[in-house]
Amino acid sequence: MAFGLAGLLVVLPNPELVAQLPDIGKTAFSWSLAGGGVIYMLLGCAAVAVYAYRTLGVWHWLGFMIPAIGLSLGSELLGTSTGFPFGHYRYLTGLGYKIAGLVPFTIPLSWFYLGFSAYIIARLGLNSFKTPSWVKEIGAIVIGSVLLTSWDFVLDPAMSQTAMPFWVWDQPGAFFGMPYQNFAGWFGTGVVYMTVAVLLWKVKPLRLPKIDLSLPLVMYLSNFGFATIMSMAEGIYPPVLLGVITGVIPVVILYLKASNTEEFSSFSDNQNNEYPSVKMPVASVGGNK
Structure with a gap:
């Protein structure tokens, strides 16, 4: 992320810097432009996939990842x-x-790793309520889909209006160049694949000890921060404030609620199922990734 930000915000707008680079620097810069975004999303997907496997097991990992990638694609x-459902x-x-x-293969991967991070924090945060x-x-x-959409409040203006845009809108809208329909599409897509995942999770009910949510939190906040820096570099501030209110603040509150509860986390209405207390290895994640 840091490498990408430096290239997009410092080097790219100042071509004289590129000219002054040694040959190895010019090669690295060209590689970063060609594949930096791809590597960034592949690593994000890999991190969340390993986390989901270690904390929830194969069924619940794939039960979320496959619908998220397939339906978002x-x-x-x-x-x-x-033009439907986003514009x-x-x-x-x-x-x-x-x-x-039409669609870069990395895009569905980002729907998975941000969607899973948002959903699991929302689900375990709500678990503390009676x-x-x-x-x-x-x-x-619902909350997971709102958190996912909140990320796009900040991401979309940044990635479509930077010096090197990654997508363009042929249907300009009132929200910093994009239609409001885009956010309805984001929310709806999130609701659909999260609902399918929850239904698949019911096939093998599972109760777990309290899960370390450090990785999902870092994943959500770091991706939000990346988009925030991009937006603010372009002088786009209102979407950042909106995203903080509807995304960052709720996700931190839900994370703290989940961290403060000692209850078992249940992914089933049936409390007497054949998996009364399955203990999986819990990912212990530090402050960086």
């Missing part, structure tokens, strides 16, 4: 070819090979 392909837009270069010539399990499940889907 379908939504993106539909959006880039028809009319198209991807440029810089994010890797395009599936069907409400029925189905209320927590629906609440986590």
Whole structure:
């Protein structure tokens, strides 16, 4: 992330800096432009995939990742070819090979790792409230989708209006160049794949000890911070404030609620299932990744 920010915000707008670089520096810069975004998203996906496997097991890891990647890809392909549900837009270069010539393969990966991070924090944060399990499940889907959309409040203006944009809007809108429909599409896509994941999780009910949520929190905040720096560098401030109110503050509150509860985390309405207390290895994650 830091390498990408330096290239986009410092080196790219100042071509004289590139000219002054030694040959190895010019080569590194060209590599970063060609594949920096791809590596960044591959590493994010890998980190969350390993975390989900270690804390929830194979079924619950794949039960979230496969719907997240598959359904978000379908939504993106539909959006880039028809304009529904996000509006009319198209991807440029810089994010890797395009599936069907429309959507970079890395985009569905980011839907997974940010969506999972948002959902798991929301779900375990709500677990401390004395409400029925189905209320927590629906609440986590809604809040997780809001957190996901809040990231896009900041990400979309930054990535479409930077000196080197990664996508462009053919349907300009009132929200810093993009239509409000885009956010309805983000929220709806999040709700759909999180709902499918929750239904798949019910096939193998699971109760876990309190989970270390450091990695999901760092993943959410670092990605939000990356987009924030990009937006502010372009002089775009209101989306950042909106994202902080609807994304950063709620995710930190939910993280603290989850960290302060000693209850078992239940992913099932059935408290007497065949997996009464499955203990999986818990990922112990530090402050960086």
